[in-house]
Amino acid sequence: MGLASEMIKSRLLFSTLVLSLGTLLPSSAADDILLITSKELKEAWLPYADWKKKSGKSVKIITTDKIAQGYKGPDIQEKIRLCVREHIDSNGTRWVVLGGDSLPGGKGIVPDRDTVHVNMWGKENDIPTDIYYLSPTNWDADGDGIYGEFKDDAKAISYPDGKTGLGRIPVRTAEDIAAYTDKVISYESKYPKGVFANSITYTCAVPGAYGKVRRSWDDHVSKVMKDGKLSRYFIHETPWDKDKPGDFPLNPTNLVDLMNAKKVGKFHIHGHGLIQGWALENHTMFTKKDIAKLTNKDAYPIITTVSCFTGHYDAAKDPAITESMLRAKDAGAIAIVAPCREGKPHFVTPKTDFPLMMKEGKMDGTTETMTLFWEKGIGEKLTTGEALMQAKTTLTERAKRSANFHMCLCELNLLGDPTIQVSP
Ligand SMILES: [Ca+2]
Ligand SMILES: [Ca+2]
Known part of the structure; x- marks a missing residue:
């Protein structure tokens, strides 16, 4: 066995160890903050990530197209949910930032999950429900592609357990992100x-x-x-x-x-x-x-x-x-x-x-x-x-x-x- 393969072997061993210890490692090795955004806006978020790192929180930025490639599901929202849950369950993620605006029909920078509700004016199909992204279950128990139905999907609806903080920063451009990041730095330092x-x-x-x-x-x-x-x-x-x-x-x-x-x-x-x-x-x-x-x-x-x-x-x-x-x-x-x-x-x-x-x-x-x-x-x-x-x-x-x-x-x-x- 050559030196190179020895090194590969020990690296593999090390990664297995890290994986198995993932939840035990201190927060410096975890992804405290998971920030989801588009490929186009990833770079614009780097100063925000740097600021958070300086204040002691580790940040992982992941783009929606990486999520689309890396997870299996009927649509991008389900893949985002699986990605978020994986980070919460295995990487110690404590905050999830949806770093972008959304548009109707599963579009936009970070699309929202629409859930269905009956209100006093009849059916309302499109309540954007960001807490869906924290859920261990998929909100569609009857598998009809309509999410969050109070009766039919009850078994698959779960609400936040309070351990992970979630928010959406509904920005559209790199300028929006720069302006908002300045405000966050001011809020946390001045x-x-x-x-x-x-x-x-x-x-x-x-x-x-x-x-x-x-x-x-x-x-x-x-x-x-x-x-x-x-x-x-x-x-x-x-x-x-x-x-x-x-x-x-x-x-x-x-x-x-x-x-x-x-x-x-x-x-x-x-x-x-x-x-x-x-x-x-x-x-x-x-x-x-x-x-x-x-x-x-x-x-x-x-x-x-x-x-x-x-x-x-x-x-x-x-x-x-x-x-x-x-x-x-x-x-x-x-x-x-x-x-x-x-x-x-x-x-x-x-x-x-x-x-x-x-x-x-x-x-x-x-x-x-x-x-x-x-x-x-x-x-x-x-x-x-x-x-x-x-x-x-x-x-x-x-x-x-x-x-x-x-x-x-x-x-x-x-x-x-x-x-x-x-x-x-
Ligand atoms: Ca908007
Ligand atoms: Ca359903």
Whole structure:
């Protein structure tokens, strides 16, 4: 046996050893972060990966065409799921970043998995469900190619276990990635201390929702933000009212000023919305033209919002307002939890729960998910991706019992970096 074959033999032995020890190795040998993107955008993600490595997290970037070649499945989404699971199970992956936007019909940079849900308007076939990618099971128990059917696929649906953080950064170009990476580096190295870190503003443009929005803070988030500064920016009440209650209107100009003042690091935006914006007071709408007025460099808030369609990242029409907030250079937001479609109040028993929401402020599934996101993220010092996944873990039992909650867990995606702290 020659020297070369001896070397090959010992290398083989070594790789077998590494493979078998894979799960026991320290995190430096694991892929802490798995980032999935297209072949074209891989290079643009390298500075992001370098930054994460500097802060002690190992990163593996894998492209969708490598995944398409390396895994077996009926479509690219199933192959992505298998790839993600392999990394979680064998390489110790703790965060999964879907590094690109999606388009209808399994297209886009990192296509989403559409799941089917029956809503009050009939069948809705296309709820983009990023948690599918964490699932050990394939969400199509009856094998009909329709995913996530509440009854027929129940055996193959699994919700996040909270151990792996997941998020999608819905970028389209190398410029988007560079702008977003700058914001991540700023967030992790120059996070404003003091009032920005300790402030949360709840905006509410729908009087019928005041009750549950109040209780989100009073009964929950206030418990983990003990010295936190709360502001309620409701149509009929703000801390900035002068002569009479509500005379400081909840409109785009005032919201832009509030973000530019760099004094609030956490927002919950409650009210109606469309793909292009948040509906505010007096039929005004916060849109891309307002984002152009943002100058909140180095003070990027995290936002949760229940407003319909604001998280509709997977549409042919692009960008959604949340995408504009994330892609904005030197301005906007760092992470957003938003509904991709109607964002309706989800209840297990709507008949009795809905009146309770109106009367006592009982929180619906959407408001509860976002409240849990803040509670866990702040209280347990989690990253955004971990906080949202753990919120969903908490609601799993209800999702198994109720098609409404099943939809709730599917339609609320994290847009933004899942590896950053909710409260640095
Ligand atoms: Ca099915
Ligand atoms: Ca999009």
